[in-house]
Amino acid sequence: MANIILPRALTTDDKVRLMEEDACFEIASDYDAEGINAAGRIRSRGAPPKIPKAFVASNCVFNCAYCGCRSSLTGERCGYVNDPRALARLAAGMAKENGHGVFVTSAIYKNADYTQELIAQTVRYMREEEHYHGFIHAKVMPGADPQLIAKTGSGADRLSVNIEVANSEGYARIAKQKNKNNILTPMADIAGQIASAKQSKERFAYSQTTQLMAGSTGEDDRTIMTLSRALYDKYRLKRVYYTAYRYNHDAQGYDKMPFVVTPYWRMARLYQADRLMQLYGFTPDDVTPQSDPFLQQDIDPKAAWALRHLDLYPVEINTADYETLLRVPGIGVTYAKKIIAARRYTVITHDILKQMRVALKRCRYFITCDGKYIADNLLDSPALRGCLVSGGEDMSISASLAESRACEISDKSDKVKITDIDI
Numbered sequence: 001m002a003n004i005i006l007p008r009a010l011t012t013d014d015k016v017r018l019m020e021e022d023a024c025f026e027i028a029s030d031y032d033a034e035g036i037n038a039a040g041r042i043r044s045r046g047a048p049p050k051i052p053k054a055f056v057a058s059n060c061v062f063n064c065a066y067c068g069c070r071s072s073l074t075g076e077r078c079g080y081v082n083d084p085r086a087l088a089r090l091a092a093g094m095a096k097e098n099g100h101g102v103f104v105t106s107a108i109y110k111n112a113d114y115t116q117e118l119i120a121q122t123v124r125y126m127r128e129e130e131h132y133h134g135f136i137h138a139k140v141m142p143g144a145d146p147q148l149i150a151k152t153g154s155g156a157d158r159l160s161v162n163i164e165v166a167n168s169e170g171y172a173r174i175a176k177q178k179n180k181n182n183i184l185t186p187m188a189d190i191a192g193q194i195a196s197a198k199q200s201k202e203r204f205a206y207s208q209t210t211q212l213m214a215g216s217t218g219e220d221d222r223t224i225m226t227l228s229r230a231l232y233d234k235y236r237l238k239r240v241y242y243t244a245y246r247y248n249h250d251a252q253g254y255d256k257m258p259f260v261v262t263p264y265w266r267m268a269r270l271y272q273a274d275r276l277m278q279l280y281g282f283t284p285d286d287v288t289p290q291s292d293p294f295l296q297q298d299i300d301p302k303a304a305w306a307l308r309h310l311d312l313y314p315v316e317i318n319t320a321d322y323e324t325l326l327r328v329p330g331i332g333v334t335y336a337k338k339i340i341a342a343r344r345y346t347v348i349t350h351d352i353l354k355q356m357r358v359a360l361k362r363c364r365y366f367i368t369c370d371g372k373y374i375a376d377n378l379l380d381s382p383a384l385r386g387c388l389v390s391g392g393e394d395m396s397i398s399a400s401l402a403e404s405r406a407c408e409i410s411d412k413s414d415k416v417k418i419t420d421i422d423i
């Protein structure tokens with residue numbers, strides 16, 4: 001969580017402003033396409049709606065090295081502790097103004113269960129007293145009691161507990177009070193409660209997400225992708241959010257820990273690899289094989305896969321099945337569907353692809369149209385890789401774009417994203 005140190009008593013306007021500022025730097029986005037545009041050719045039709053965060057408290061009893069809410073940080077903090085009614089009023093106001101929802105979250109105040117109770121009450125007051133019926137994402141504290149999770153989930157639409165590190169040994173290094181057990185147990189509990197609520201048709205949150213910091217334990221991207229796949233499968237997560245680990249200050253209790261700032265381009269590549277797994281049928285081995293465990297800065301993971309499997313190309317656009325089309329760089333979910341639909345009425349030529357606005361500049365190396373190949377035999381040339389690199393694009397990704405990814409958004413935009421992403 002970001003740093004909120006307050007030197008004086010705050011007005012309500014101050015609090016709202018601080019929460020809004022903080023929301024720009026917190027929690028990975030549910031909709032990364034905007035940031036990825038700059039990095040690697042994933043397209044989307046519009047900027048994602050972002051939702052504000054409402055904090056129950058920002059003074060934590062835990063002391064995670066990377067966090068601005070850690071206990072070892074001195075100074076007065078913003079907090080709404082013991083006043084969930086007031087926070088509910090504020091949060092409902094923010095959510096109504098924003099139009100897309102709100103994220104009710106907190107640092108751990110006193111202990112996990114005490115804080116979870118406050119979050120649950122806030123959510124309940126938002127529904128019952130503020131009559132807010134829109135999207136609520138509520139945070140679940142590490143090690144929270146299942147009954148309190150049930151209470152929170154009965155009013156929220158989405159729950160999340162952050163896994164943070166890709167290796168469980170990482171907790172001892174950067175988040176000493178956290179451990180595998182106090183993160184995965186509530187995650188399993190949420191998954192179980194979502195599943196049983198679906199069966200019994202009781203009202204309960206319908207999705208779960210988590211956040212994972214890349215670079216916090218020196219792990220490779222293969223480790224991250226393998227973990228993400230396991231989390232999606234085992235806990236039926238809606239999304240894994242990737243955020244850049246940044247430790248560029250000295251935190252008490254973490255003496256001589258080396259400074260690390262994970263570059264933003266890595267987040268862009270992780271989001272691309274994640275979407276390839278979720279929407280395109282790629283596996284962790286496809287995007288990060290053992291022989292190549294890091295995603296590459298200058299080339300997106302789908303193009304990298306194609307370069308490793310040149311023997312499968314070119315594919316004939318008029319006969320390739322949907323899954324094969326999805327493996328062609330430049331043809332994503334949207335265009336694979338459009339091509340298959342168009343094939344019913346005509347023989348697809350390169351001109352027709354151009355009219356359909358398929359990224360011919362990118363896919364021409366990997367396809368034939370009615371037997372015709374137009375890429376000067378580049379498929380067999382070492383120059384092909386150079387044609388696929390993200391030339392001219394700013395692979396560092398500006399801070400503002402990356403930070404725009406760090407905002408929570410509502411479920412509505414997921415639908416836009418799933419149909420619109422192409423890589």
Ligand code: SF4
Nearest residue numbers: 060062064067070107
């Ligand atoms: S548990 Fe760790 S990451 Fe979460 S608010 Fe507390 S110090 Fe920050």
